[in-house]
Amino acid sequence: MGGLDVLVFYVPVADTDAVLAALFEAGAGRVGDYDSCAFVAPGRGQFRPLAGADPTIGHLDQLTHVDENRVELTFPREIRAHVVAALREAHPYEEPAFHVLENQA
Template sequence: MTQPLDVLVFYSPVGSTEDVLAAVFAAGAGAIGDYTECAWWVEGTGQFRPGPGANPAVGVVGELETLPEHRVEVTFPRERRGAVVAALRAAHPYEEPAFHVLETGAV
């Protein structure tokens, strides 16, 4: 039986997307059938305000920051979830990367 594929959606500063993708690909994301390094992304504007105690990679504590980001989607086998999320966290430049994992029934 084939393991279900889930979807990782994350937001990355435009200049870091390829590095973060390389890390999640190395952890087992992005393979669909006979294809590897599969991803979809679109550019938009991210916004955040670092609070007290934050150590932002971009921006200044207390000030609203906006910058171009990619919304990125990749699939991965459910059994690789821990490794894929750990790779995302390790490679992402933000102190608190925004992401979510969607469980699918697709195989």
């Protein structure tokens, strides 16, 4: 069995629970005898959609600010592709901002 990875992503506040539910369904957020584990912190994201984008929020060539949450949760490394696919499917943005870290513990 492989180690744990950590998924970090940013999501509009109103969409956080729905995205987390999809990730928990995909197998993320389990730590020992606990499930649905995540860390959520508020912040403000920004982006400017460029030509060719189809933004969910905002308009082409205009800087947009959004109240978002930064979310972190762990998952078994062997389901990484499944978890990332669940994030992409559930996230409201055309291009969600996220990164995956390999936990070395």
